[in-house]
Amino acid sequence: MNLQPKSQPEQAVAGTSNYSRAPRMAKEDRREQLLATALNAFADGGYHTTSMDDIAAAAGVSKPVLYQHFPGKRELYLALVEYTLVDLSAKLDHSLAASDVNRTRVESMIDTHFEFVEHQPQAHRLVFSADLLAFPEVADRLNNFYDSLAGIIASVLGPNVGIPHTQAAMLGRGLVQMVQTAAVYWAQHPESGSRQEAQEQVFRLAWGGISILDEDWQ
Structure with a gap:
């Protein structure tokens, strides 16, 4: 699901606080609200210039409340990366499992990537930013994401075309x-065509390569 704040913070009583007080929430709801607020704050101001003070103020909570959920900005960012990758992985798993027709599986996977880049641009930039990949923990999480998805594809591709799992x-x-890179390029270059046109071109390239491995793979 998309990260969205659960509710808008209430305005603080003048003179009682320097932040707008958010209504009480269940622990998991508060965590999601803080993640959504952090996503917006990092997207607007950048990771390096956004402080925990900024995030707490935007969420309408005190810093102690924010620190109850995340011990620091790095941990908050890593939690946001993990949340986003788990969500995207679930959507991609579903797209691959929704059909027994391999052509449809590939089309669905491409569609899911383009959907993510188009409708969750902040999450995409935050997770796949080249600058933040300098963090070893982020690089590790992203590598695990790619490896897990590659393993799922391999479990279908290998038996069908008769090649080793590795x-x-x-x-x-x-x-x-390839699909991820193409989706980002399309989002940054609207002159490359509509989303449907872009997806069709990427599919033709992907499916053409797969078909060469085994012309009988349907």
Whole structure:
């Protein structure tokens, strides 16, 4: 699901606080609200210039409340990365499991990537930013995400085309990163065509390569 604040913070009584007080929430609801607020704050101001004070103020909570959920800005950012990748992984898993027709699986995977880039641009930039990949923890989480998805693709591709799992996983990872890169390029270059046109072109490239491996794979 998309990260969205659960409710708007209430205005503080003048002179009683320097932040707007948010209504009480269940622990998990508060955590989601803080993640959503952090996503917006990082997207607007950048990770390095956004402080925990900024996030607490935007969420309408005190810093102690924010620190109850996240011990620091780095941990908050990593939690946001994890949340986003788990959500995207679930959507991609669903797109691959929703059909027994391999052509449809590939089309659905491409559609899911483009959907994510188009409708969750803040989350995409935050997780896949080249600058923040300098954080070893972020690089590790992203690598695990790619490896997990490549393994799922390999479990279908390998048996169908008769190649070892390790080779199928290599091709699966290449396929995923190709689609991801193409989706980002499309989002940044509207002159490249409509989303449907872009997806069709990416599918033709991906499916054409897969078909070469085994012309009988349907």
